[in-house]
Amino acid sequence: MKVRFFIIVLLFTCFYSPIINPCSIVAFIGNVLCKVRLLTKELPRLEYRGYDSAGFACHDVVTNDIVVLKKPGKLDVLKELALKSPCDGYAAIGHTRWATHGGATEVNAHPHVSEDGKLVLVHNGVIENHYQIKQQLIKQGVQFRSETDTEVMTQLLAKCIEKAGDLKKGVLACVKQLKGACSCVALHKDFPDMLIVVRQRSPLCIGLAKDGMHVASDFLAFADKTDTVFFMPESSIAFVKAESINAFDYDGNALPIELKQVHLQPSAYEKLDHDHFMLKEIYEQRVAIERTVAYYNSLGDDLWDLLGLTKEQVENLKSMNLFGCGTSWHAARIGQFFFESIADLPTAVHLASEFRYMKFFAPKNSLFVAISQSGETADTLELIRYFKEQDAHVITLTNSPMSSMVRETDGHLLLKAGPEIAVASTKAFSTQLTGLYWLAHRIALQKGLIDELEMRQAEHDLCYAAQVLEKTIEQYKIDIISDAAYYAQFQRIMYLGRHVSYPFALEGALKLKEISYIFAQGYPAGELKHGSIALIDEHTPIVLFSHQDPIIYQKLISNAQEVKARKGHLVSFVFEGQDELIALSDKVYIIPRVAPLLEPLAMTGVMQFFAYQIALVLGRDIDKPRNLAKAVTVE
Numbered sequence: 113m114k115v116r117f118f119i120i121v122l123l124f125t126c127f128y129s130p131i132i133n134p135c136s137i138v139a140f141i142g143n144v145l146c147k148v149r150l151l152t153k154e155l156p157r158l159e160y161r162g163y164d165s166a167g168f169a170c171h172d173v174v175t176n177d178i179v180v181l182k183k184p185g186k187l188d189v190l191k192e193l194a195l196k197s198p199c200d201g202y203a204a205i206g207h208t209r210w211a212t213h214g215g216a217t218e219v220n221a222h223p224h225v226s227e228d229g230k231l232v233l234v235h236n237g238v239i240e241n242h243y244q245i246k247q248q249l250i251k252q253g254v255q256f257r258s259e260t261d262t263e264v265m266t267q268l269l270a271k272c273i274e275k276a277g278d279l280k281k282g283v284l285a286c287v288k289q290l291k292g293a294c295s296c297v298a299l300h301k302d303f304p305d306m307l308i309v310v311r312q313r314s315p316l317c318i319g320l321a322k323d324g325m326h327v328a329s330d331f332l333a334f335a336d337k338t339d340t341v342f343f344m345p346e347s348s349i350a351f352v353k354a355e356s357i358n359a360f361d362y363d364g365n366a367l368p369i370e371l372k373q374v375h376l377q378p379s380a381y382e383k384l385d386h387d388h389f390m391l392k393e394i395y396e397q398r399v400a401i402e403r404t405v406a407y408y409n410s411l412g413d414d415l416w417d418l419l420g421l422t423k424e425q426v427e428n429l430k431s432m433n434l435f436g437c438g439t440s441w442h443a444a445r446i447g448q449f450f451f452e453s454i455a456d457l458p459t460a461v462h463l464a465s466e467f468r469y470m471k472f473f474a475p476k477n478s479l480f481v482a483i484s485q486s487g488e489t490a491d492t493l494e495l496i497r498y499f500k501e502q503d504a505h506v507i508t509l510t511n512s513p514m515s516s517m518v519r520e521t522d523g524h525l526l527l528k529a530g531p532e533i534a535v536a537s538t539k540a541f542s543t544q545l546t547g548l549y550w551l552a553h554r555i556a557l558q559k560g561l562i563d564e565l566e567m568r569q570a571e572h573d574l575c576y577a578a579q580v581l582e583k584t585i586e587q588y589k590i591d592i593i594s595d596a597a598y599y600a601q602f603q604r605i606m607y608l609g610r611h612v613s614y615p616f617a618l619e620g621a622l623k624l625k626e627i628s629y630i631f632a633q634g635y636p637a638g639e640l641k642h643g644s645i646a647l648i649d650e651h652t653p654i655v656l657f658s659h660q661d662p663i664i665y666q667k668l669i670s671n672a673q674e675v676k677a678r679k680g681h682l683v684s685f686v687f688e689g690q691d692e693l694i695a696l697s698d699k700v701y702i703i704p705r706v707a708p709l710l711e712p713l714a715m716t717g718v719m720q721f722f723a724y725q726i727a728l729v730l731g732r733d734i735d736k737p738r739n740l741a742k743a744v745t746v747e
């Protein structure tokens with residue numbers, strides 16, 4: 113292919129992790145008809161991002177017009193319709209939606225079409241000032257069909273292009289009026305050889321392949337076609353033709369097309385022989401943990417540059433602040449024990465979605481760590497901005513090297529989990545625990561609290577816990593599969609733990625409820641007697657996560673007895689030699705002993721596999737549970 117644009121080739125090889133926002137965009141312009149590929153290969157790879165409705169549009173080669181097809185529901189519904197339709201084109205756009213403004217209906221599905229029928233657009237993000245713009249457009253006589261913010265952008269863009277009489281000027285006039293996340297790709301009747309692309313907040317990248325240009329929210333979509341990618345910079349627009357990209361900033365200045373080489377094995381984004389991505393990702397954890405440890409070990413003193421810290425700053429650290437949402441918050445809660453026990457640092461944990469309503473007392477010499485698989489979660493991003501306004505030093509522990517969090521923080525430490533496709537977080541959680549445990553030791557080493565030998569021992573302990581995580585799944589696989597139908601009949605299940613096993617119980621309960629829809633509650637075991645014990649009867653199984661510490665273990669035995677005295681069915685995750693708890697339990701999973709504090713990591717595999725099998729018995733859509741999206745970019 114002849115490439116006619118200015119190229120700065122920046123070679124870089126990374127283990128790519130997806131950048132994730134609800135909703136996905138794919139688009140193509142090139143020298144082959146692309147409907148089948150977009151609908152059967154590229155959109156399915158990104159459907160985990162949002163799956164309330166799906167849509168497709170192309171410059172149809174038969175009618176010489178833009179054809180739009182869209183349907184509420186999963187992508188398969190659209191696929192059936194679109195593959196029967198004779199339409200096809202050399203330029204097309206596709207979308208899957210996670211509803212924000214307006215329900216999951218056909219009229220609200222993307223693509224949206226401008227009133228004059230010329231512009232057809234798919235969007236990823238939330239336009240914050242859509243209401244004001246809509247009112248202005250209504251005053252100008254524009255009639256709206258849907259309840260979406262995306263239609264507002266579509267109508268505005270069409271008007272701006274018409275008014276400017278010039279494509280570039282029109283697009284720039286439009287984007288300057290929009291606030292929020294408004295990344296989009298559009299087809300325009302008057303420019304059939306071109307895709308109009310805007311990147312604002314939500315990520316978009318363009319792959320240069322032999323057959324043409326592939327545009328997507330995530331490189332995963334076209335990873336089998338090319339590894340040469342232009343990641344559009346923040347606040348940029350591009351006009352993409354089959355053989356050229358012209359990109360500009362919002363002042364209209366031409367941007368260099370910096371190409372990156374991104375290598376991703378097909379095994380990273382295919383299910384292979386697993387029934388679900390979640391199962392594949394559960395099984396990938398040992399390798400992901402080992403890869404993460406090996407990467408950290410290779411960093412040497414470069415670590416501090418990555419974190420934006422000097423050695424003196426690390427030595428003077430007085431406290432830690434960890435924050436995130438959902439599973440990442442659970443990892444933070446467990447991480448608190450690491451930093452306090454290993455690095456002697458008082459550690460506060462904040463739930464990002466709640467913190468902004470609380471008073472903040474900015475501590476001096478504190479390190480703030482935003483924990484996030486996607487690096488795009490809106491609540492966590494907002495808290496990063498809030499802490500940064502207070503001059504805090506904020507870093508992110510994330511799986512997504514190209515994410516907003518990496519861009520907006522003072523430093524980052526990457527997880528090497530690889531793409532996590534299933535909506536329920538599995539290997540991101542275990543690598544987050546790995547990252548936090550390792551960092552606590554590395555800071556302790558820098559502060560002179562531990563020596564090199566202890567540091568290496570910590571790395572060894574992490575890899576050993578990863579082996580236990582994997583081996584115990586194999587050991588209990590048959591048992592869990594055969595017991596799953598029994599547990600699937602219950603309406604509610606309680607998860608209990610103490611010390612590190614309490615936040616782990618929160619994670620266990622979240623895993624079960626999000627994929628099985630069984631009500632599950634994580635609870636501190638010691639709090640049971642203060643009220644929740646009223647719920648215990650033969651209809652409420654209790655999952656208890658034990659602890660190796662003899663004192664905590666004794667207390668957990670008392671809690672187990674309280675449960676048994678009330679006819680509760682007890683499922684215990686115990687450590688080798690904990691015979692008293694084994695004797696009390698109706699079902700046990702015996703876990704080999706690991707380093708203190710790595711108990712949650714060792715129990716993670718069986719905990720996740722247990723939830724997975726119950727959801728499987730119930731016939732749930734495990735990789736794409738109802739109402740969810742992979743990352744939540746709305747507050």
Ligand code: F6R
Pocket residue numbers: 436437438439440441483484485486487488489492535536537538622623626742743744
């Ligand atoms: C649960 C899950 C969510 C995420 C949460 C934060 O399995 O995946 O609870 O952990 O939405 O997402 P990230 O880590 O991307 O910030």
